[in-house]
Amino acid sequence: MIEQDTIRLLRECDAGIEMGTSAIEDVLGAVRGEELELMLCRCRDEHRALKLELERLLLAYGDDGKEPGVVAQGMARMKTGVKLALDASDAAIAELLIDGCNMGVKSLSRYLNQYAAADERSKALAGRLIRLEEQFAADLRPYL
Numbered sequence: 001m002i003e004q005d006t007i008r009l010l011r012e013c014d015a016g017i018e019m020g021t022s023a024i025e026d027v028l029g030a031v032r033g034e035e036l037e038l039m040l041c042r043c044r045d046e047h048r049a050l051k052l053e054l055e056r057l058l059l060a061y062g063d064d065g066k067e068p069g070v071v072a073q074g075m076a077r078m079k080t081g082v083k084l085a086l087d088a089s090d091a092a093i094a095e096l097l098i099d100g101c102n103m104g105v106k107s108l109s110r111y112l113n114q115y116a117a118a119d120e121r122s123k124a125l126a127g128r129l130i131r132l133e134e135q136f137a138a139d140l141r142p143y144l
Helices: 002-028 034-060 070-086 090-114 120-143
Strands: none
Touching: 002 034, 002 070, 002 090, 002 120, 034 090, 034 120, 070 090, 090 120
């Protein structure tokens, strides 16, 4: 049970990191403010560093992770494209990313509860990812 819950939790974290990184990269070209661009790049890099740690844990369990769902990723990209076509301001970008962070925190919190038998390292990594998303959302609020 511990191993199954651990792998499942790590897979969901993997998909979440991919969604977050992809969302940041999708909007980077539209960002106007240099400060916001630096913040997005820093957060993207933090996601990538967490991804490396997560990959090591998955490798230890003989698993290769989970890509985000095609439908979820496609819908997110479509929403981003439509929103930016209507309003490509830094405020609109911040709103999109905050929405994504909030969805990520909600999903990851649910998975953390659902896979309660996961090992402590994996739960700690999920907790760090949740805190990263919460902090990112807070850092974006001044741009609204």
